Amino acid sequence: MTCEEFVELVTSYLDGTLPADERRAFDEHLALCPGCDRYLVQFRQTIDLLGELPQESLSSPVREQLLTAFAAWRRTSDTDGA
Amino acid sequence: MVGTVDAPERSDDRALVARLRDGDEQTFADLVDGWSGWMLRLARQHVQTQSLAEEVVQETWLAVLEGLDRFRGESALRTWVYRILLNQAKRRGVRESRSVPFASLAPEEQGPTVDPQRFQGPAEPHPGGWRQFPEEWPEQVVLTREVHEVVAEALTELPDRQRAVVALRDLDGHTSEEVCELLDISAGNQRVLLHRGRAVVRAHLETYFATVPSTRSEVTDDV
Numbered sequence: 603m604t605c606e607e608f609v610e611l612v613t614s615y616l617d618g619t620l621p622a623d624e625r626r627a628f629d630e631h632l633a634l635c636p637g638c639d640r641y642l643v644q645f646r647q648t649i650d651l652l653g654e655l656p657q658e659s660l661s662s663p664v665r666e667q668l669l670t671a672f673a674a675w676r677r678t679s680d681t682d683g684a
Numbered sequence: 685m686v687g688t689v690d691a692p693e694r695s696d697d698r699a700l701v702a703r704l705r706d707g708d709e710q711t712f713a714d715l716v717d718g719w720s721g722w723m724l725r726l727a728r729q730h731v732q733t734q735s736l737a738e739e740v741v742q743e744t745w746l747a748v749l750e751g752l753d754r755f756r757g758e759s760a761l762r763t764w765v766y767r768i769l770l771n772q773a774k775r776r777g778v779r780e781s782r783s784v785p786f787a788s789l790a791p792e793e794q795g796p797t798v799d800p801q802r803f804q805g806p807a808e809p810h811p812g813g814w815r816q817f818p819e820e821w822p823e824q825v826v827l828t829r830e831v832h833e834v835v836a837e838a839l840t841e842l843p844d845r846q847r848a849v850v851a852l853r854d855l856d857g858h859t860s861e862e863v864c865e866l867l868d869i870s871a872g873n874q875r876v877l878l879h880r881g882r883a884v885v886r887a888h889l890e891t892y893f894a895t896v897p898s899t900r901s902e903v904t905d906d907v
Contacts, residue, residue: 610798613878652839658725660716664822672707
């Protein structure tokens, strides 16, 4: 496995979807190549940083409207009375 | 991962739905707070503006309440909510004439994710090997405001499909199976889009760290 091939397999490797022989070749290359080891580390760091981005959220008026709608919905289902 | 209700088991789903049917407002508020982030991002794939995306999410929650009695737990609650979202978004999306076909990969979504110039050519000693190893990054990469901006901006610049997959996987913590189901793409395409998107974000970070002196972290607070 070359470095150029290695960098294309990182996501598959991290997802655990590489076939056994490719995974073995990947691990062997990783053990011998500081450049690819570094690439993998940075790829993981990138994923971690993405995971730390704040989630988008609804504006508070819309959120309030939804909670009000929920209260109204609850009352309706109560009167439907199952 | 963020969010209080990630990847619920089916039995958790049933408990959750039972609490909603009982009118537990806190459960509904937690669900809205936990899920609206990924819902907004997905809605945004189909409509032009953030405020339209917000309308789509709002309509989706209302439709969820209306349809809650029909939820039988045959799919995960998250998937069921997502399908409703998709219907709402597509109705808008058609009106806004911006639907993103997800079935197959465009030519620009294929090919190498790292500049081929960084690897040795066939005539060099180690064909396909690094010409020069990637530069080391700071040992502890923390999400300073600047790094945050670099990552957020890289994400914004990604093509729609890549951004959707990266956001769903890495920001919202969905599994690859969930993303395939949510976006109706094959496992192979999901992986290609995710890998490409991540590689672009890594490259942005690489460029950024190359311009920042390593001592910078000690003085950021003063800037």
